[in-house]
Amino acid sequence: MDKKTIIITGGAGFIGSHVVREFVKNYPEYLIINLDSLTYAGNLENLTDIENSPNYRFIKADITDEKRIDEIFETHRPDGVIHLAAESHVDRSISSPLEFVKTNVLGTVNLLNSARKIWGNNFEGKRFHHVSTDEVYGALGETGIFTEETSYDPHSPYSASKASSDHFVRAYGDTYGLPYVITNCSNNYGPNHFPEKLIPLCINNIIHKRPLPVYGEGLNTRDWLYVIDHAKAIDLVFHKGKNAENYNVGGFNEWKNIDLVRELCRQMDQKLGRQKGESEELITFVKDRPGHDLRYAIDATKINSELGWKPSVTFEEGLSKTIDWYLENQDWLEKVTSGDYMNYYRKHYSI
Numbered sequence: 235m236d237k238k239t240i241i242i243t244g245g246a247g248f249i250g251s252h253v254v255r256e257f258v259k260n261y262p263e264y265l266i267i268n269l270d271s272l273t274y275a276g277n278l279e280n281l282t283d284i285e286n287s288p289n290y291r292f293i294k295a296d297i298t299d300e301k302r303i304d305e306i307f308e309t310h311r312p313d314g315v316i317h318l319a320a321e322s323h324v325d326r327s328i329s330s331p332l333e334f335v336k337t338n339v340l341g342t343v344n345l346l347n348s349a350r351k352i353w354g355n356n357f358e359g360k361r362f363h364h365v366s367t368d369e370v371y372g373a374l375g376e377t378g379i380f381t382e383e384t385s386y387d388p389h390s391p392y393s394a395s396k397a398s399s400d401h402f403v404r405a406y407g408d409t410y411g412l413p414y415v416i417t418n419c420s421n422n423y424g425p426n427h428f429p430e431k432l433i434p435l436c437i438n439n440i441i442h443k444r445p446l447p448v449y450g451e452g453l454n455t456r457d458w459l460y461v462i463d464h465a466k467a468i469d470l471v472f473h474k475g476k477n478a479e480n481y482n483v484g485g486f487n488e489w490k491n492i493d494l495v496r497e498l499c500r501q502m503d504q505k506l507g508r509q510k511g512e513s514e515e516l517i518t519f520v521k522d523r524p525g526h527d528l529r530y531a532i533d534a535t536k537i538n539s540e541l542g543w544k545p546s547v548t549f550e551e552g553l554s555k556t557i558d559w560y561l562e563n564q565d566w567l568e569k570v571t572s573g574d575y576m577n578y579y580r581k582h583y584s585i
């Protein structure tokens with residue numbers, strides 16, 4: 235068994251916490267270091283089940299702090315970096331773009347520099363895995379699909395910052411020979427998803443019988459993937475993906491927003507013993523997101539044919555499990571929606 239030290243950035247966030255758990259459980263011989271600054275989106279309670287594992291360690295640090303990141307890399311000398319730390323919410327990027335440039339671009343370049351410094355020119359057994367998004371490809375019309383060859387065409391400050399970070403990772407590969415892989419994934423859903431994003435926001439609002447804000451006419455389409463399937467894809471690509479390549483990851487599961495919100499209402503009415511159609515009455519069409527991408531759809535053929543990955547959870551099953559998790563973890567929801575969340579919510583939605 236290979237002993238490795240792996241730094242996972244953003245491991246206290248939604249996807250990061252599932253990736254940390256996957257690695258801590260699957261690789262007892264590795265040391266998994268979760269490096270996270272614990273922003274509003276980071277929550278160590280996401281990891282209470284594995285926090286005492288002997289192969290797990292948490293370090294609170296900000297990836298924009300060059301000196302501190304250098305020190306951490308110098309001390310722990312990681313063999314691998316799996317980089318998820320980011321500002322991740324498109325709406326917040328529209329009101330505070332600079333935060334996104336700082337964390338997503340500058341933070342990524344700091345990590346690349348620190349990795350280069352400790353790896354020197356000896357890249358044997360080393361890898362920088364950059365976790366990116368399908369939003370870098372821009373927006374599709376009614377037809378078409380994003381492949382790994384689709385040109386980058388980001389539209390929001392969030393996707394522009396992620397596209398920029400992808401370019402820096404490739405540039406470090408081309409210029410310095412730094413070994414890397416990139417994954418570009420579609421919309422994730424599942425437990426521990428912060429309730430500023432569509433699915434957990436609607437679940438939370440349905441529980442509390444609050445309006446369900448649907449942007450525009452609700453015709454925008456997203457391709458949804460259960461978060462644990464994304465974590466499994468990251469595990470596969472990190473270990474078996476080809477150097478200097480990117481892999482698209484997606485659910486082959488497109489939903490128009492309005493249909494998805496109606497489906498959530500249907501399932502939750504059933505689970506909460508409410509009358510059929512009761513929650514749908516909460517649907518409220520609100521002002522559209524500026525520059526709102528119409529449709530995303532991922533062609534995940536490459537990761538399937540080269541690495542054998544495919545989603546293991548059907549959407550029906552995943553959505554049902556997700557709703558059950560939120561219903562059983564309402565204390566988690568209460569905690570993360572207190573304080574600053576309500577300020578954000580009131581400022582963003584005037585409903």
Ligand code: NAD
Nearest residue numbers: 244246247248249271272273275276296297319320322422
């Ligand atoms: P999230 O917002 O839930 O979590 C982000 C984590 O990063 C938090 O724990 C936060 O504390 C940490 N973080 C933020 N700024 C930091 C900083 N400066 N230093 C250290 N830690 C910092 O995000 P998520 O939805 O889990 O997304 C994780 C990654 O996956 C992001 O890079 C995102 O772009 C990418 N991604 C997300 C999705 C999705 O549907 N959520 C899809 C594809 C790709």
Ligand code: DAU
Nearest residue numbers: 322323324367368369420421430431432447448449454491
């Ligand atoms: O595609 C991958 C991306 O998916 C990730 O890179 C991002 O980090 C992640 O946040 C997500 O971005 P989206 O903008 O697609 O997710 P969000 O949940 O914010 O919105 C999903 C769709 O729902 C989108 O079309 C906007 C719409 N929406 C969203 C919110 C929050 C609404 O109609 N109402 C809302 O209140």
